[in-house]
Amino acid sequence: MPTESTKLRISFLNLKVTNNGEWTGKGELYWDFLVDGEPTGGRSISNVLKVADGELIPLSATREVRKSNGESLSISGSISERDNLDKDDFAPFEDNYTVNDSWGRGTHSRTVRDGRLDVTVTYKIERV
Numbered sequence: 030m031p032t033e034s035t036k037l038r039i040s041f042l043n044l045k046v047t048n049n050g051e052w053t054g055k056g057e058l059y060w061d062f063l064v065d066g067e068p069t070g071g072r073s074i075s076n077v078l079k080v081a082d083g084e085l086i087p088l089s090a091t092r093e094v095r096k097s098n099g100e101s102l103s104i105s106g107s108i109s110e111r112d113n114l115d116k117d118d119f120a121p122f123e124d125n126y127t128v129n130d131s132w133g134r135g136t137h138s139r140t141v142r143d144g145r146l147d148v149t150v151t152y153k154i155e156r157v
């Protein structure tokens with residue numbers, strides 16, 4: 030019996046910075062996004078982006094995967110804010126989808142927080 034499979038494209042669209050993790054001034058953000066554990070667009074701690082509260086950071090990372098019924102799709106990652114004296118803020122997330130969720134097709138916004146850091150990542154899942 031043939032296994033039905035679905036090709037999906039996951040696109041990370043933007044990062045909304047509600048609070049940049051600093052009491053005052055700009056924060057130094059870096060992040061990792063993964064699709065099924067594969068790095069999909071990220072920014073390293075050695076190349077932080079300085080951002081103010083309220084900024085919307087456009088993202089352009091995409092990945093295509095093919096899924097068989099019975100498998101699951103994992104979208105995960107973390108957004109961090111570098112601090113020189115304290116431990117860095119670290120806000121992880123993980124979402125899992127299956128064929129029973131229609132593979133999560135649509136647009137999802139995930140708000141994550143750690144300390145004063147408060148950010149929302151938006152990604153889209155579509156069938157291709």
Ligand SMILES: [Ca+2]
Nearest residue numbers: 050051110112
């Ligand atoms: Ca901080």
Ligand SMILES: [Ca+2]
Nearest residue numbers: 056057111112
């Ligand atoms: Ca900082």
